[in-house]
Amino acid sequence: MNFLRKVGAVAWKDLRAEWRTREVFSAMFVFALLIIIIFNFALELRAENARVLVPGILWVAFTFSGMLGLNRSFIQEKDRGSLEGLLLCPVDRSAIYLGKMLANSALMALVAVFILPVSFVLFNLSFGALPMIVVVTALGTVGFAGVGTLFSAMAVNTRAREVMLPLLLFPVAVPLIIAAVKLTAGIMDGLPVAELARWWQLLIGFDAIFFTLSFMTFDYVIEE
Amino acid sequence: MALRKDGWLWALGLLSFVGILVAGYLALVWAPPAEGFVGEAELAQRIFYFHVPAAWTGFLAFFVTFVASVAYLWKGGRKWDILAASSAEIGLVFTTMVVVTGPIWAKPTWGVWWTWSDPKLVTAAILWLIYFGYMMLRRMVEDDARRARFAAVLGIIGFADVPIVFGAARWWGQSVAHPIVVSGGGFDVAPRMLTVLMFSLAVFTLMYIVILTLRVRAEHLADAVESLKTRE
Numbered sequence: 001m002n003f004l005r006k007v008g009a010v011a012w013k014d015l016r017a018e019w020r021t022r023e024v025f026s027a028m029f030v031f032a033l034l035i036i037i038i039f040n041f042a043l044e045l046r047a048e049n050a051r052v053l054v055p056g057i058l059w060v061a062f063t064f065s066g067m068l069g070l071n072r073s074f075i076q077e078k079d080r081g082s083l084e085g086l087l088l089c090p091v092d093r094s095a096i097y098l099g100k101m102l103a104n105s106a107l108m109a110l111v112a113v114f115i116l117p118v119s120f121v122l123f124n125l126s127f128g129a130l131p132m133i134v135v136v137t138a139l140g141t142v143g144f145a146g147v148g149t150l151f152s153a154m155a156v157n158t159r160a161r162e163v164m165l166p167l168l169l170f171p172v173a174v175p176l177i178i179a180a181v182k183l184t185a186g187i188m189d190g191l192p193v194a195e196l197a198r199w200w201q202l203l204i205g206f207d208a209i210f211f212t213l214s215f216m217t218f219d220y221v222i223e224e
Numbered sequence: 225m226a227l228r229k230d231g232w233l234w235a236l237g238l239l240s241f242v243g244i245l246v247a248g249y250l251a252l253v254w255a256p257p258a259e260g261f262v263g264e265a266e267l268a269q270r271i272f273y274f275h276v277p278a279a280w281t282g283f284l285a286f287f288v289t290f291v292a293s294v295a296y297l298w299k300g301g302r303k304w305d306i307l308a309a310s311s312a313e314i315g316l317v318f319t320t321m322v323v324v325t326g327p328i329w330a331k332p333t334w335g336v337w338w339t340w341s342d343p344k345l346v347t348a349a350i351l352w353l354i355y356f357g358y359m360m361l362r363r364m365v366e367d368d369a370r371r372a373r374f375a376a377v378l379g380i381i382g383f384a385d386v387p388i389v390f391g392a393a394r395w396w397g398q399s400v401a402h403p404i405v406v407s408g409g410g411f412d413v414a415p416r417m418l419t420v421l422m423f424s425l426a427v428f429t430l431m432y433i434v435i436l437t438l439r440v441r442a443e444h445l446a447d448a449v450e451s452l453k454t455r456e
């Protein structure tokens with residue numbers, strides 16, 4: 001089996017296990033929806049201010065619900081005792097990281113796929129901006145799950161478990177969230193591509209740098 | 225006996241203590257009032273002599289943590305872990321000083337305690353949060369070897385994030401309100417003010433080295449006590 005097939009096998013295992021129960025996805029989706037509803041009332045969203053506030057609300061919904069999924073990613077393995085099994089598999093640790101990271105990204109992206117149209121309907125936004133926002137969401141999701149998967153593997157081995165992950169991940173993810181919110185807002189406002197170039201650079205740069213670092217250090221985190 | 229053996233450390237410690245007192249005198253009395261500042265702002269401006277050195281020392285401390293973290297993952301060895309942890313702890317204290325003195329200066333000068341549009345403020349706050357998380361992570365992991373590995377990974381990722389946070393915050397907030405003391409053409413302050421700043425920087429750095437040495441030593445002693453306890 002070559003490397004990519006091993007990565008695929010790990011990711012497929014996670015997604016299939018999730019498909020059997022759909023527990024984590026349901027929790028993430030409903031949580032994201034709740035965030036949108038709470039913000040709607042907390043910030044008194046109206047047609048005039050929706051465009052200003054919705055990008056931020058969307059990213060709070062994506063990242064907070066993503067946090068739920070990232071936490072479950074390793075806690076489930078740990079609780080069922082299947083983490084040892086996974087580590088005993090004749091695959092590189094980096095394949096485990098990549099597989100887990102892909103599964104986590106896919107889960108976050110799937111939540112976004114449902115949340116985006118719902119929020120566009122709820123806040124009366126024009127659907128023309130949707131395709132580009134999907135691209136931003138995909139890149140943001142990969143970046144967030146990239147470091148998130150690494151930190152999740154650490155958090156599961158701490159006394160506080162799921163409490164630890166947001167404390168570690170959010171400070172590090174600040175640049176990613178800034179870039180993603182700026183891009184989402186810029187695309188909704190129909191800003192020219194040149195004006196958004198730096199935010200694309202930041203988003204893609206963040207993804208590349210932290211993916212590389214996480215990929216390199218994952219070995220040390222999972223070592224028993 | 226111990227005193228003679230640690231003579232140099234005592235001397236450096238004493239030197240940094242006296243140095244801080246002298247720096248206080250220089251900053252509050254000897255340094256000339258800054259041009260263009262009046263009343264409260266003129267007084268508050270003198271925070272600069274502590275604020276900048278604290279920021280520098282905090283950053284230096286986190287850099288040492290980063291280097292020690294890389295060394296730990298690369299070569300292993302408990303001494304690197306101890307160095308990384310001790311330096312992060314001290315860095316956190318100095319960064320706390322930065323984010324506390326900053327608003328005290330900003331209120332009379334800018335009229336607000338805090339502004340999100342200044343990248344240095346935002347970076348300092350995020351830096352504080354990252355290393356607070358670092359300290360928490362250390363407390364939350366039971367196993368020594370695992371704690372060291374996790375902390376080292378965070379020590380690397382956290383430090384790599386700093387320039388990115390700074391860049392992002394600079395693009396995000398259009399206006400840069402922070403005074404620029406060091407520009408391309410050299411130092412932008414009166415010679416006497418520069419003397420005080422340089423003195424203060426030296427003293428803070430010395431103090432960092434002394435505290436770090438003490439902290440590292442305390443940790444090694446704790447290890448020694450632990451191994452004595454488990455021997456019998």
